[in-house]
Amino acid sequence: MIIKRKVAVVGAGLTLFRRRMQETSRELAWEATKMALETAGIELKDVECVVMGSAPDAFDGIHMKGENLADGCGGWRKPYTRVFVGGGTGVFVPIAAWWHVASGHFDICLAVAEEKMSPCHPHPQWAFHTIFDPILSRPLGVNLIWIFALEMHRYMYKYGIKKEDIALVSVKNKANALDHPCAQLAAKITVEDVLNSEVLVWPVQRLDISPITDGAAAIVLASEDVAKKLTDSPVWIEGVGWCLDSRYWTNRDLAYPKYVEYAARMAYKMAGIHNPPKEIDVAEVYDPFDYKELHHMEGLLLARKGEAPKLTKEGVTQRDGDLPINPSGGLLGVGNPIAAAGLMKVCEIFWQLRGEAGKRQVPGDPRTGLAQAWGDLMQIGTVIVMRA
Amino acid sequence: MSLEKIRDPERMRRWPGHMETDYVYTVGLAGERFFREIKDNGKFYGTRCEKCGITYFPARTFCERCLSELKEWVEVSPRGYVEMYTIAYMDLEGNKLEKPEIWAFIRFEGVFGGLVHKLGEVKPEEVKIGMVVEPVLKPKEQREGSITDILYFKPAK
Structure with a gap:
């Protein structure tokens, strides 16, 4: 494989993450886009x-919202494309933007992700319900959280993991989010708070799960020559990977996300990474539920199978640990406007690698970072590796 | 294999579904003031981008050409002219309308943009391209801050 050109991220923007934002979808997209352009200069x-x-x-x-939001995303009279891989979209947006520039076709590409979930009233659960198969699943009254509950329970059963060990992820991420100015659900909570929260679909409880959020994120990508003119500290996109598993939820290994591993291996190979836990300095791992952070750390080969809870318990994944995971506060703390949440993670790695993450900055001058998202019908992994 | 000869879908092996979801939309930052001006004062407003020399109507929060925030609000004369029109004979469900409806794209002097709205107090055969029209609003106490606060546009006197 010959990669024609190096591509860097040179600017990033993010809106507040909140429920019931007054801004329209396109006004949200505009706020993030404007900030990304301004920071890129x-x-x-x-x-x-x-x-x-x-x-x-x-x-x-809004049906065909890509078109409706085009002006807010800076798409006026420009080559403009919407990409979509469900919940994995947020990290797929910079991947698609990367190939626009790596191909040699463009020098500067703007990448924007937006989600406004609160118009869906009274709750987006009905929108989630209709992602399921109309013949085999929907007649049963399927609820989105079923699949997470089945996966979480299988993961716990296979490796003998306790709920209190998983709850530590929620405690960590919500605490990290206290330092994020855009965060929706930053909080100082305890493992007991998680275990005592309302049971939604066992073993998933209220504090195991990320919220409903409105928000937008944007980044600017540039080719090597242009990036070096724009900034002294470009952050290079050195690896990209994505992979889709079986469309049948009955045909997947619930305890281990193999498709995330394939996506990660693709990105690692491109970035020349042979020992991920040693070579990745900071990672933003997709955490719509607390157990998903652990699940994904294992799929990303950052932890051995069944051992991510142990690393969490030992403090390895804290901001000042050996392998900081979700220093932003993640989806559990900052919020989960689906596509925008994934791109928020890429923004966080950009700021971490530039040393611009403020109170969230992980120590030790991190050089290599990773962001990952996950989704579609719970079967896609999207991975990006970046270097300062 | 096509089942098209089965005219009654109830005779197929099937699971009936529906994908309706309900929504509540905010009118947004510019929309909040734009609709309030119509509701409270019966006035139309646009927003101006000094940099690009364009006044957008209806008012917007930002310029699509340069992404500047638009803070300059400009009152726009409600008298417009018919850029183009069409006549609808069927409704959304495909039922024949009792009375055909005239729908027009109305432009306004000095601004970029316009409105698609209904024409009233005029017969289809009397509508002309370029015809000057003015809005008929709901009585003030019935307005709710919506595009339907404008009942229709009629030929201007």
């Missing part, structure tokens, strides 16, 4: 193409 006229990502239309409630 460029204007919209400098942008040659735009890649936007958003999860199902059913959240914002």
Whole structure:
């Protein structure tokens, strides 16, 4: 494989993550886009193409929302494309933006992700319900959390993991989010708080799960020559990977996300990474539920199978640990506007590798970072590896 | 294999489903003031981008060409002209309308944009392209801050 050109991230923007934002979907996208352009030190006229990502239309409630949001994403009279891989979209947006530039076709590409979930009233659960198969699953009254509950229970059963060990992830991420100015659910909580919270679909409880959120994120990508003119500290995209598992939830290994491993191996190979836990300095791992952070650490080969809870318990994944995971506060703490949440993770790695993460900065001058998202019908992994 | 000869879908092996979800949309930052001006004062507003020299109507929060925030609100004359029109004979369900409806794209002087809205107090055969029209609003106490606060546009006197 010959990669034609190096590609760097040179700017990032993020809105507040909140439920019931007054801004329209396109106004949210505009806020993030404007901030990304300003931090990159460029204007919209400098942008040659735009890649936007958003999860199902059913959240914002605008059919073909890619088109509806085009102006807010800076797409006016430009080559503009929406990409979609469900919940994995947020990390797939920079992957698609990367190939726009790596191909040599464009020098500057803007990548924007947006999700406004609160228009779906009274709750997006109905939109989630209709992602399931209309013949085999929907007649049963399937609820989105079923699949997480089955997966979480299988993971616990296979490796003998206790709920209190999983709850530590929620405690860590919500505490990390206390330092994030955009965070929706930052909190100082205890393992007992998680275990005493309302049971939704056992073993999933209220504090195991990320919230409903409105928000947007954006980054600017540039080719090597342009990036070096724009900034002294470009963050290079050195590895990308994505992989989709079986469309049948009955045909997947619930305890281990093999498809995440395949996506990670693709990105590691491209980035020349042979020992991920040693070579990755900081990672933003997709955490819509607390157990998913552990599940994904294992799929990303950052922990051995069944051992991510042990690393968490030992403090390895804390901001000042050997392998900081989700220093932003993740989806559990910052919030989960689906596609925007994934791109928020890429923004966080960008800020961490530039030393611009403020109170969230992980110590030790991190050089290599990873961001991952997950989704579609709970079967896609999208991975990006970045270096300062 | 096509089942198209089965005219009654109830005769197929099937699971009936529906994908309706309910929504509540905010009108947004610019929409909040734009609709309030119509509701409270019966006035139309646009927002101006000094940099690009364009006044957008209806009012927007940002300029699509340069992404500047638009803070300059400009009152727009409600008298517009018919850029183009069409006549609908069927409703959304495919039922024949009792009375055909005239729908027009109405532009306004000095602004970029316009409105698609209904024409009233005029017969289809009397509508002309370029015809000057003005809005008929709901009585003030019935307005709710919506595009339907404008009942229709009629030929201007």
